[in-house]
Amino acid sequence: MNEDTKSHDTSTRAVFLSIVGKPNVGKSSLLNMLVGCKASIVSSKPNTTRNRICGVLTDGGTQIVFTDAPGLLNTKTMLDTYMVKEISDAMSGSDACLHVIEAGCGISSLDAELISRIDTLKVPSILVINKVDLLKNKSVLLGQMKEFIDRFDYWAIVPVSAKTGCGRGELLSEIKKLAVPSIFYFPENQVTDQQEGKMISELIREKVLRFLNAEIPHGVAVYVSSVNRRGGIIDVDSCIYCEKMSHKGIIIGKRGTMLKKIGSSAREDIEKLLGGKVNLKIWVKVKEGWKNKQDLLKTLGYSV
Numbered sequence: 001m002n003e004d005t006k007s008h009d010t011s012t013r014a015v016f017l018s019i020v021g022k023p024n025v026g027k028s029s030l031l032n033m034l035v036g037c038k039a040s041i042v043s044s045k046p047n048t049t050r051n052r053i054c055g056v057l058t059d060g061g062t063q064i065v066f067t068d069a070p071g072l073l074n075t076k077t078m079l080d081t082y083m084v085k086e087i088s089d090a091m092s093g094s095d096a097c098l099h100v101i102e103a104g105c106g107i108s109s110l111d112a113e114l115i116s117r118i119d120t121l122k123v124p125s126i127l128v129i130n131k132v133d134l135l136k137n138k139s140v141l142l143g144q145m146k147e148f149i150d151r152f153d154y155w156a157i158v159p160v161s162a163k164t165g166c167g168r169g170e171l172l173s174e175i176k177k178l179a180v181p182s183i184f185y186f187p188e189n190q191v192t193d194q195q196e197g198k199m200i201s202e203l204i205r206e207k208v209l210r211f212l213n214a215e216i217p218h219g220v221a222v223y224v225s226s227v228n229r230r231g232g233i234i235d236v237d238s239c240i241y242c243e244k245m246s247h248k249g250i251i252i253g254k255r256g257t258m259l260k261k262i263g264s265s266a267r268e269d270i271e272k273l274l275g276g277k278v279n280l281k282i283w284v285k286v287k288e289g290w291k292n293k294q295d296l297l298k299t300l301g302y303s304v
């Protein structure tokens, strides 16, 4: 039996989907809600996700492999160029797309750009209308759906709330219709393909996004240099890189209060992730212009 025949001679099914949409519409929240764990970090600030994040859900005989992509943006730095490429790579490696929009919002120029990309790829797309929990008047959904259907022939339209989990069943049942006979690509209990260090650095970055405002979090990158298990303790060494000396002072805070806050909140999540007691060390360093320096971007996990 050749490889091709083998992959079709199976009772299991699989589908690869990219999750795309404007920044902040809830793509990462949706991924986490669908796979049932925190695979991708979430924040109220746009452009939180920088890398493609893979999330896997194996439900009975079907394996769904999601790729959460950054929100589409204009490119001002090499980091932006990297993020935009991550979106293209996520889309071109998928069998279908979840185009996520926010309940009650019309077609933006970024949505129009995404629709044209999906059209070029000729893959089925499901319109996911997220944040329905925020809608006081659900009747606005009909007008919104019509506006999008007039622009693109969606495979299905599903209103959901990544926050409450409402619509999860309906969305999964539409996604499963897109699965084809295939082997499983990941072990059944695996939920993401991310490396431990990368997941830890993202959890720290999430806290920087949560506790700091304005341009500071967007100028931050986090690098985890080591994770060592000794006895019952896991030592994690990490560094927050920022763009300016003044930012470093704000990240550390008066007598280290802000860094402590970031550290203890991140440590809680890291302990959940690693399942053990964590001793977290965070250094803060200034790396001016890192978003435009190829070697630094590579070290920080953004290979342009």
Ligand SMILES: Nc1nc2c(ncn2[C@@H]2O[C@H](COP(=O)(O)OP(=O)(O)OP(=O)(O)O)[C@@H](O)[C@H]2O)c(=O)[nH]1
Binding pocket: 021, 022, 023, 024, 025, 026, 027, 028, 029, 030, 041, 042, 043, 044, 045, 046, 047, 048, 049, 050, 069, 070, 071, 072, 130, 131, 132, 133, 134, 160, 161, 162, 163, 164
């Ligand atoms: N009320 C409500 N808030 C939501 C829902 N889904 C996401 N959010 C919030 O919306 C904000 C953005 O969520 P993310 O999941 O980070 O959005 P994203 O699309 O991944 O954003 P980027 O990575 O920046 O493109 C966060 O504050 C979430 O808590 C939802 O269904 N209801």
Ligand SMILES: [Mg+2]
Binding pocket: 027, 028, 029, 040, 041, 042, 048, 049, 068, 069, 070, 071
């Ligand atoms: Mg995101």
